[in-house]
Amino acid sequence: MGAVFALVDGNNFYVSCERVFNPHLEGKPVVVLSNNDGCIVARSQEARALGIRMGAPFFEAKHFVQSHGLIWLSSNYTLYGDMSARLMALLGELSPHQEIYSIDECFLDLTGIRSDLLAQAQAMRKRIKHYLGLPTCIGIGSSKTLAKLANHIAKKHPDYKGVFSWQHCNRLEEDALMSSIEVSEVWGVGRRLTIKLNQLGIYSVCDLKYASTSLIRKRFGVVLERTVNELNGVSCLDLEETHDEHLVRKHQIISSKSFGKPVHHLPELQEAVVSYISRAAEKLRQQQSFCSHLLVYIRTNPFAQHREQYAKSITIPLITGKDDKRQLAELASQGLQKIYCAGYAYKKAGVMLLGLYPAHQAQDDLFCTPPERTRSHRLMQLMDQLNHTYGSNTLRLAGAGLRPRWTMRSLQRSPNYTTAWNELAQAYANR
DNA sequence: TCTGGGGTCCTAGGACCC
DNA sequence: TCTGGGGTCCTAGGACCC
Numbered sequence: 001m002g003a004v005f006a007l008v009d010g011n012n013f014y015v016s017c018e019r020v021f022n023p024h025l026e027g028k029p030v031v032v033l034s035n036n037d038g039c040i041v042a043r044s045q046e047a048r049a050l051g052i053r054m055g056a057p058f059f060e061a062k063h064f065v066q067s068h069g070l071i072w073l074s075s076n077y078t079l080y081g082d083m084s085a086r087l088m089a090l091l092g093e094l095s096p097h098q099e100i101y102s103i104d105e106c107f108l109d110l111t112g113i114r115s116d117l118l119a120q121a122q123a124m125r126k127r128i129k130h131y132l133g134l135p136t137c138i139g140i141g142s143s144k145t146l147a148k149l150a151n152h153i154a155k156k157h158p159d160y161k162g163v164f165s166w167q168h169c170n171r172l173e174e175d176a177l178m179s180s181i182e183v184s185e186v187w188g189v190g191r192r193l194t195i196k197l198n199q200l201g202i203y204s205v206c207d208l209k210y211a212s213t214s215l216i217r218k219r220f221g222v223v224l225e226r227t228v229n230e231l232n233g234v235s236c237l238d239l240e241e242t243h244d245e246h247l248v249r250k251h252q253i254i255s256s257k258s259f260g261k262p263v264h265h266l267p268e269l270q271e272a273v274v275s276y277i278s279r280a281a282e283k284l285r286q287q288q289s290f291c292s293h294l295l296v297y298i299r300t301n302p303f304a305q306h307r308e309q310y311a312k313s314i315t316i317p318l319i320t321g322k323d324d325k326r327q328l329a330e331l332a333s334q335g336l337q338k339i340y341c342a343g344y345a346y347k348k349a350g351v352m353l354l355g356l357y358p359a360h361q362a363q364d365d366l367f368c369t370p371p372e373r374t375r376s377h378r379l380m381q382l383m384d385q386l387n388h389t390y391g392s393n394t395l396r397l398a399g400a401g402l403r404p405r406w407t408m409r410s411l412q413r414s415p416n417y418t419t420a421w422n423e424l425a426q427a428y429a430n431r
Numbered sequence: 432t433c434t435g436g437g438g439t440c441c442t443a444g445g446a447c448c449c
Numbered sequence: 450t451c452t453g454g455g456g457t458c459c460t461a462g463g464a465c466c467c
Binding site: 039102222350 | 433434436437439441442
């Protein structure tokens, strides 16, 4: 018996999370914005119907607030993250093998489950709606790529009531359905590949499914070749299981943000970089890693084409791996001084921690005495603990600034209904 | 006025090794 | 005239994902 995968995801996830605690948002056009209230990152069905594009800058859609009662919200990742954890815990009950693919999506390995999968999937959707108030869709297929595509079909065609499985199609039905879907909908086929595939006469999912694998490999490499195989039901991508969130080690950690207002001077940029590196170092310790390289970058606003642009980055190798935010902040600050150029209006800065490896494999500096290391470790642990208990930034590096004016805009953020007792009551006020 | 943040994988090419 | 074969590691850049 071949493999069976399911892909489950939340419909308009961010908007749905907001609606759970604020029923007034139901039935209305709602969008959730990215950091700085810049771009549209989630749209309700009603907002889509207005023709609002995913990823579009908000100012392009702002007129709908007046004309169509469009409601906009700043993103509240604390809320979405917590709702996501609850969603994933429920879904984990469907199968012991689960890959959490993004904040609102997971793959499940259903291989070998004998009972009626469609019925089980429907029951799970109801359970999630009942327990969490979140609408979901489920796609089932014999490869991850097919499960993804099935999910897309479940979303587009209400007749399927939120669940679609390729297992209930014969080959003719399958091909007919695939012919009706554009190749760009396939997982792993983005904008550039779509253009190149179209030039070869490949327009629909079905065209890609029957394309020659050797040609695809020669022209596009092994990644797309795998996709073609997966469309043919040959599973090439395994589940990447994620039992314990803390054991999933990232290969790089990024912390970057656009500024609410342009920043001109070095001291302010330094505050930003120190605060970003602090955040990155926290993530680094959370996954019990050290980093061997550190990258700092700054840039002006690329959309302000009429102004002269400047963007520069610097990579700093660390002689010994580090996870102490004081040392990292010092190095990042020095790096920043090297790339800073006066006279520009900076819009964004960021740091990346690279060359990550498990902390227990760290090598000591010949000149660093063990007590120093222990002290550093204990201090960092204490800071992390305090910030966890009393809220992030309770104890922070002075270099991050006391009252920075560059912080991002977030004018319409909803309360943290599920993670802060003092904000919970607002859910009742909304009723 | 106003355009996000955080990741992954693969490939090509250069430096270096025996 | 004419200069091997096989390998590793690292980095930059490009493509994709949500």
